[in-house]
Amino acid sequence: MSGEAPREMRIGELARAGNVTPRTIRHYEQLGLLRPSERAASGYRYYTEHELARLKKIGRLKELGLSLEEISTVIDLYFEDPTGIRGKRKVIGILESHLREVRRRRSDLEQFERELEENIAKVRRFLAEAEHGQD
Amino acid sequence: MSGEAPREMRIGELARAGNVTPRTIRHYEQLGLLRPSERAASGYRYYTEHELARLKKIGRLKELGLSLEEISTVIDLYFEDPTGIRGKRKVIGILESHLREVRRRRSDLEQFERELEENIAKVRRFLAEAEHGQD
């Protein structure tokens, strides 16, 4: 009725699945970013799909340009269910500042995108002219 | 008829305008990324608007996740006037891959923005409920 035997894996397998190295996973653990679901008597770390999802989320947040430390301040907002009452306003404050930052970066990227399009068009024109003349 | 006296500035002013430090500018110079337009007999570096534009471009390429070394291999594509004929297609190829990257990152940011908005709304709802109940 209850436990679906949640498919455990060790650090190597998690690393392959998450496209990182075991060292990276241990590093994340040191920063408090990703803890194993269980620790065997031997000392071996065991993980489940849940930790894999978290690992992947960390990767995406990294691609956004967040440092691991920044990630550690927000990652739980994605995984903890928000039933605690304490500090809700602070959480909102943090999320809102992240939102502002994301919007700023997005508009920077839009600007850059336009510049790139212009540059490409410019080079294309030169290319076309050149092909008309000699080659 | 010719020289419009192109408004020179020293490293400190360029740094402020580009929102970096003088150290950063010297570092970029060491990497061959950004050279002063002139070097006075005193040793002082002098820059113009052209170098400021270049400095800003470096910043944007950095935000794209390029390393300074990668930037040094492509930055000239943005500033050399494209009258040379050789390698135009390669240039277009690089610019287009940058464009693809920019678009990918932009859509990632959009996704993240939506997630943030959702999370904020969610926490807000919990906050409102809690205030209804006790507090």
Place this chain on the structure above:
DNA sequence: ATTTACTTTGACGTAAACGTCAATGTTTTG
């Protein structure tokens, strides 16, 4: 019961991108 493959905890190493003196020279300003 051995190999063989994995994992553990240190602990030192590294690459990138600057930060931060220090000692000294330069430019500007009152």
Place this chain on the structure above:
DNA sequence: CAAAACATTGACGTTTACGTCAAAGTAAAT
């Protein structure tokens, strides 16, 4: 022209995000 503000070249320091041993224990496969 003296003081304040700014710049120069070293050169060592720092942070981030891991890489890379080493020594030793554990698990899996034959």
